[in-house]
Amino acid sequence: MSQTTVTPNRSPVFSSSRLPRWAPAVIAVASLALSIGISLVAGWESKVQWGLIAALLFVIGSYAVTARIEGRRQAKDRVATSLVWVCFLLAVVPLLSLAWTTISNGAQVVDGYFLSHSMNGVLNSDPGGGVYHALLGTIEQVLIATVIAAPIGLLTAVYLVEYGKGKLARAVTFFVDVMTGIPSIVAGLFVLSFWILILGFSFSGFAGAMALAILMMPVVVRSTEEMLKLVPNELREASLALGVPKWKTITKIVIPTAIGGITTGVMLAVARITGETAPVLLLVFGSKIINGNPFEGAQSSLPLYVYQEYGIGTEQSIDRAWGAALTLIAFVMILNLVARGIARWKAPKTGR
C-alpha cells in the first residue's frame, strides 16, 4: 500500500466521554442491592452492616466505572466526591434516627398537661404527671449559670485579646484550656465538697448552677476570644485615632462588631450545659414537686428527670422520660434559633 487514506480520526482534546448525571444514583442503588444480596446469602442480619457494605461497594464501584469510562483522574475525583457523600450520610443517619426516635416516642406524651404539671403525688406506675418542675428547674439553673459565667467569660476574653500580654495572659490561657477539659462530674464534685460539705449549704438549684457555670465559662472565653480576634485591627486604630479612649473603643466599637458571634458562642455554651446531668444529680438532687426557689431545697431538671424516670423502668415512666427528652431537645433548639436570630439581627450590615 503506497497511499493510505487519511481518516479524520483526531479525538477531541477537551471533551471526553462523560458519565450521565444519573450514574451515581444507579451505582448507589446497585451497590445497595448487591450488599443486601451478599448479606442475605451470608446470613448477616444487621442493617448497619448492610449499609456499611453498600457504602464500600459504592466507593469502589464509582471508581471502577468512572475509571473505565472517563479516565483515572476523573475516577479519583469521583472517589473523593463519593467519600464525602458517604461520610455525610454516616454523620446524618444517626442524627436523623435520634431525632426520629425521640419525636416518635415523645410526641404522644408531650401536651399541655405534661408541660404544666409536676410529678407531685404521681406513682411510678401511674400514667400522667409532667415535667413542669423539671423545666422550671432547668430554666432557673441555666439562667443563673449564664448570669455568672457569661460576664466573667466575656471579660476574661476581652482581657486576653485586648490587654493580655506576658505571663499572666499565658497563665490565664493555660487555665482556660485546663477548665475546658474538666469532666462535668468533677465540676459537680468540686462544688459538692466545697459548697455543701465544707461551707455547709444544702442542695439547691444554685449549687448546680455554680457547677454548670464552671463548665460554661471556658467555652464562653474561647468562643468570645475567637470572635474578638476576628475584629480587624484597623477598626481599633480608627477609633483610637479619633481620640477615643481604649476602654470606650472596646465597648463601643470592638464588642458591637463581634456581638453576633459572641451571642452565638454564649448560646452554644448554654445549649451544652442545658443537657448536663452529672452535676445536677449531685447538687440539685432531684425532686418531684415544684420548687421555684433555686436557692433553697432540691429542684429537678430535664436531664435529671429523664435519667430518673428511665431508671424507674415502668412503661409509664419510660414514656415520661421520652417526653422530657423531647422537651429538652426542643428547648435547646429554640435557644439556638433565638441565638441565630440575634446574631443575624446584630451582625454588621453590609449591602447598599
Place this chain on the structure above:
Amino acid sequence: MAKRIDVSGLTAYYSTFKAIEDISMTVEPRSVTAFIGPSGCGKSTFLRTLNRMHEVTPGGRVEGKVMLDDENLYGSGVDPVTVRREVGMVFQRPNPFPTMSIFDNVAAGLRLNGSYKKSELNDVVEKSLRGANLWDEVKDRLNRPGSGLSGGQQQRLCIARAIAVEPKVLLMDEPCSALDPISTLAIEDLIGELKEHFTIVIVTHNMQQAARVSDRTAFFNLAAVGQPGKLIEIDDTERIFSNPSVQATEDYISGRFG
C-alpha cells in the same frame, strides 16, 4: 486653628528594631507636606509618631520631641488620647465602622468622646460630609450602613469622620492607594480645600500626586534593609521635583532606584 509641627531628633523603635532615626523637620500650619520614599523606609512609622499611634503597636517606642505649636506631644503627663483628638488620621484602607450608619460613622468621634451638644450633631455631620465632598452622594441615605458605600466614598467618609472632631492636624497614610483615578482626584481636590483649615501631612507613593497636592515634600530613605530609615531632605515641592539638593532624591524621583 491649624498648628505648626516641629519635630526634633525623633527615633522610633519596634521592640529592639530601630525603624527610623534622628528625624527633624518643621511642618507649617495650613500647608500640605508630602512624604515620599521607598517601601519600608519608615514613612508610616514616622507619620504615626506624630499622633502617638506608634505606641499602640506592641513594642512601639519613641525618643525625641514633637512640638505642636509649643507643646511637646511626648512631654511627661501628656495624655495620648487628647493628642489624638488634636491630630487626626486617615488610613490607607478605608475603615468605616461596620456596625454604624453613615451618620453614626461621622458622629462617632463626637459621640464616643462625649463632647457635643445634641442640637449641633446634625450640623456637624452635614458640615463634615460637605467638607469631605460626600454630602450630595449620601444625603438621602444617612441611615444606611457605611460599609455599603464604594471604596472611594468610604475613604471620603473616613475623612469626614476624621475632620468631624475638628483636629488641628490631619495625617493621611496613602489615602488614595486603594482608589480609582476619579476618586483619587476627588480626594486630591479635597486636600486642596482642607488645607485652608488644617495642617496636612500625606504619605504617597505617587510622585505626580505629591507634586500636585503638596507645598513641601520630604524624601525618606534607608541605607540598607534592616537599617533605620532617615530623612534625606525636605524642601519646597517645586525644588524637590526640579532641582533637589541631594543626588539620591533625584535618582528616586526620576525612577533610577526605589
